[in-house]
Amino acid sequence: MKLLKKLLNKHALLICIALYATILYIIGIGCPIRAFFGVPCPTCGMTRAIIKLFSLDIFGAFECHLLFPLAIIALIILIYAKKPFLGSKKREKYFWTVIIIAFLLYYILRLIFVRNSIFYIDTYNSMLLQLINTIRGVVE
Ligand SMILES: [Zn+2]
Numbered sequence: 001m002k003l004l005k006k007l008l009n010k011h012a013l014l015i016c017i018a019l020y021a022t023i024l025y026i027i028g029i030g031c032p033i034r035a036f037f038g039v040p041c042p043t044c045g046m047t048r049a050i051i052k053l054f055s056l057d058i059f060g061a062f063e064c065h066l067l068f069p070l071a072i073i074a075l076i077i078l079i080y081a082k083k084p085f086l087g088s089k090k091r092e093k094y095f096w097t098v099i100i101i102a103f104l105l106y107y108i109l110r111l112i113f114v115r116n117s118i119f120y121i122d123t124y125n126s127m128l129l130q131l132i133n134t135i136r137g138v139v140e
Helices: 002-027 032-037 046-054 058-064 068-080 089-113 127-139
Strands: none
Touching (some): 002 068, 032 127, 068 089
16 A cells, blocks of 8 residues: 555656546547647647657657657656756756756747647637637627
């Protein structure tokens, strides 16, 4: 029982991510941020990249999200590395800042240059626009 509790504590983040991805897959909305706002999020394509990685389609995984290896490394460090993992809290902060900046830069570049079946803007079918139209319909 103690071992099970220890394993659950250590892997709670992984279990949450797996549950989250499974629920989104079952519901069929894909990215919840794109479903609501009509705009993709910085991690759009990450789940597909991981799935392609499991089926050994490395190039396909990179096509889905170029930074998936960085996300995997960050997740492993977050779960398994002793704190502070680079010897000091200051270095650890720099590391996470670099990771976040890399994701934001890649996100901005994708917003400007990439349009495909994984990364697209669809505000017309967003829940937010439907909600606004519903409220307008009630008010008018
Ligand atoms: Zn997304």
